[in-house]
Amino acid sequence: MAPEMIPIEGEQKKRVCYFFDSDVSGFHYGPGHPMKPTRIRMCHSLVMNYGLYKKMEIFRAKPATKREMTQFHSDDYVDFLSRITPVNMNSFIKEQHKYNVGDDCPVFDGLFDYCSISAGGSMEGAARLSRDKCDIAINWAGGLHHAKKSEASGFCYVNDIVLGILELLRYHTRVLYIDIDVHHGDGVEEAFYTTDRVMTVSFHKYGEFFPGTGELRDIGIGKGKYYALNFPLRDGLSDENYKSVFEPVIKQVMETYDPGAVVLQCGTDSLSGDKLGCFNVSMRGHANCVKFVKSFNKPLLMVGGGGYTMRNVSRCWAYETGLAAGVELGSEIPINEYYEYFGPDYQLDVKSSNMEDMNSRGYLDRVKNIVLDHLRHTGGAPSVQMSGMFSQTNTYCPLTHYSIDIPRAPIDAQMDDPNADEDLIPPDERRPQRLLDSRRQADGEMSDSDDEGEDDRRDSRSHRDPDSAGPASGGRRFGTAVGIMSTGSTHGIGPTVALPVPTAVATTTPAESDMDIDDDEEAPLSQTVRGKAKASSTTNDSMPVDPPQTQTDTDVSVS
Numbered sequence: 195m196a197p198e199m200i201p202i203e204g205e206q207k208k209r210v211c212y213f214f215d216s217d218v219s220g221f222h223y224g225p226g227h228p229m230k231p232t233r234i235r236m237c238h239s240l241v242m243n244y245g246l247y248k249k250m251e252i253f254r255a256k257p258a259t260k261r262e263m264t265q266f267h268s269d270d271y272v273d274f275l276s277r278i279t280p281v282n283m284n285s286f287i288k289e290q291h292k293y294n295v296g297d298d299c300p301v302f303d304g305l306f307d308y309c310s311i312s313a314g315g316s317m318e319g320a321a322r323l324s325r326d327k328c329d330i331a332i333n334w335a336g337g338l339h340h341a342k343k344s345e346a347s348g349f350c351y352v353n354d355i356v357l358g359i360l361e362l363l364r365y366h367t368r369v370l371y372i373d374i375d376v377h378h379g380d381g382v383e384e385a386f387y388t389t390d391r392v393m394t395v396s397f398h399k400y401g402e403f404f405p406g407t408g409e410l411r412d413i414g415i416g417k418g419k420y421y422a423l424n425f426p427l428r429d430g431l432s433d434e435n436y437k438s439v440f441e442p443v444i445k446q447v448m449e450t451y452d453p454g455a456v457v458l459q460c461g462t463d464s465l466s467g468d469k470l471g472c473f474n475v476s477m478r479g480h481a482n483c484v485k486f487v488k489s490f491n492k493p494l495l496m497v498g499g500g501g502y503t504m505r506n507v508s509r510c511w512a513y514e515t516g517l518a519a520g521v522e523l524g525s526e527i528p529i530n531e532y533y534e535y536f537g538p539d540y541q542l543d544v545k546s547s548n549m550e551d552m553n554s555r556g557y558l559d560r561v562k563n564i565v566l567d568h569l570r571h572t573g574g575a576p577s578v579q580m581s582g583m584f585s586q587t588n589t590y591c592p593l594t595h596y597s598i599d600i601p602r603a604p605i606d607a608q609m610d611d612p613n614a615d616e617d618l619i620p621p622d623e624r625r626p627q628r629l630l631d632s633r634r635q636a637d638g639e640m641s642d643s644d645d646e647g648e649d650d651r652r653d654s655r656s657h658r659d660p661d662s663a664g665p666a667s668g669g670r671r672f673g674t675a676v677g678i679m680s681t682g683s684t685h686g687i688g689p690t691v692a693l694p695v696p697t698a699v700a701t702t703t704p705a706e707s708d709m710d711i712d713d714d715e716e717a718p719l720s721q722t723v724r725g726k727a728k729a730s731s732t733t734n735d736s737m738p739v740d741p742p743q744t745q746t747d748t749d750v751s752v753s
């Protein structure tokens with residue numbers, strides 16, 4: 195039986211550009227590491243065998259260059275990534291510590307090439323959207339939202355999303371970033387924390403969970419105040435509850451902010467049964483977010499992200515690729531090179547389990563109302579005069595010391611190459627086959643079925659010492675940081691805030707007692723400072739949001 199693709203009725207036809215580089219599956223984070231780039235190839239195998247290549251253009255992007263990466267990342271960090279290898283890593287001990295490379299973010303063969311492929315897809319996707327060559331661009335190798343300016347984090351080294359958004363900002367006054375990964379989209383939020391040209395909206399598990407940021411009260415600072423929105427969630431989130439908060443928040447964001455383009459991070463570790471995640475969202479519940487965002491008919495860049503139960507990651511992203519292309523994939527998995535992974539039922543759906551949803555109706559309503567209230571403070575869509583658009587080239591964040599240049603000229607003249615369509619697959623000749631061969635996953639590893647278990651996620655711990663796990667770059671983080679693979683306490687760490695903070699940031703005297711949260715945790719100086727900055731902008735009265743669970747977490751009481 196031919197695999198089904200059922201056209202979705204009433205859908206506006208979209209031009210979809212899909213980026214895939216077959217090299218991506220050949221990279222390995224190391225034995226036992228939950229991040230497996232092979233999942234991208236598994237997804238691609240479903241995409242091809244369902245016949246989706248008939249519905250969209252498939253590209254292999256030009257790998258991002260070092261110069262392109264330094265649009266966001268620091269020169270020294272990118273240089274380090276380009277030089278470090280498993281062979282020479284012992285001569286970079288100090289740098290590994292400085293850039294947080296080693297544990298969650300290991301050095302592996304071809305690391306820089308992997309980053310280049312991931313970033314290249316998102317940048318080229320953004321470029322094609324901006325030039326109106328497509329309506330939706332998809333890069334499942336992207337979505338690495340934890341990477342910081344000078345630091346790897348949570349399996350992410352180069353932040354392809356920030357680079358893609360910077361590309362979109364060359365053409366669009368306002369870009370909306372939505373993150374449905376189970377983890378907070380900290381790297382992207384931090385990059386644009388002080389600007390109103392990017393609104394970041396992240397829905398994520400918060401409390402005792404990596405990366406520890408993304409609190410309800412984190413809303414941006416300076417010109418960016420109210421342009422970062424966070425929706426903290428608890429374990430066991432169901433489809434119904436997800437929909438009940440996602441849709442009204444995103445609808446209001448679209449109306450209020452009116453973005454010129456949207457970037458949707460589709461991390462699938464928010465699916466039920468993920469090895470590191472803790473939500474109970476089904477494939478259809480996850481895909482509902484894609485459907486809903488797509489319905490606003492804005493130029494849309496869809497990127498990947500987390501997702502550690504490979505067969506479910508590939509199912510979900512294949513299904514969402516179909517939705518982008520206007521078709522609903524049939525429930526029978528077609529024959530493909532990974533077919534045995536989809537047994538015993540060989541069905542496309544990822545179902546929810548009977549896990550209890552710790553997000554009560556009351557909790558969700560209260561958080562939703564606070565988020566919508568933050569949104570009202572923006573006072574509508576900010577405008578940037580186009581004539582001055584590129585003269586506002588530098589957004590400096592005194593908290594993070596981030597300084598991002600919005601490019602005045604095309605990032606890479608090559609992107610304007612009129613022959614760019616030559617990148618259409620099959621382009622396998624374009625890249626030396628030896629790369630494919632040398633990095634192709636050993637057959638043995640693919641049958642490593644213990645990596646695919648659904649019951650072992652709590653056993654998948656980082657081996658890193660929680661007390662020393664914080665990146666050591668200039669003492670920017672605090673002692674309680676833990677790795678993404680750990681389930682240890684992380685809440686209250688606060689964002690990766692740099693010190694010292696200029697006093698100008700805290701312009702008014704905050705009610706400190708109201709803002710000091712997480713009293714059970716060691717309150718680092720900079721967290722308090724950040725609290726002050728936020729307090730100056732927070733006007734609502736004390737309104738506790740009681741978590742629907744018995745643990746003592748005061749982290750959602752707001753002032």
Ligand SMILES: [Zn+2]
Binds near residue numbers: 375377463499
């Ligand atoms: Zn994640």
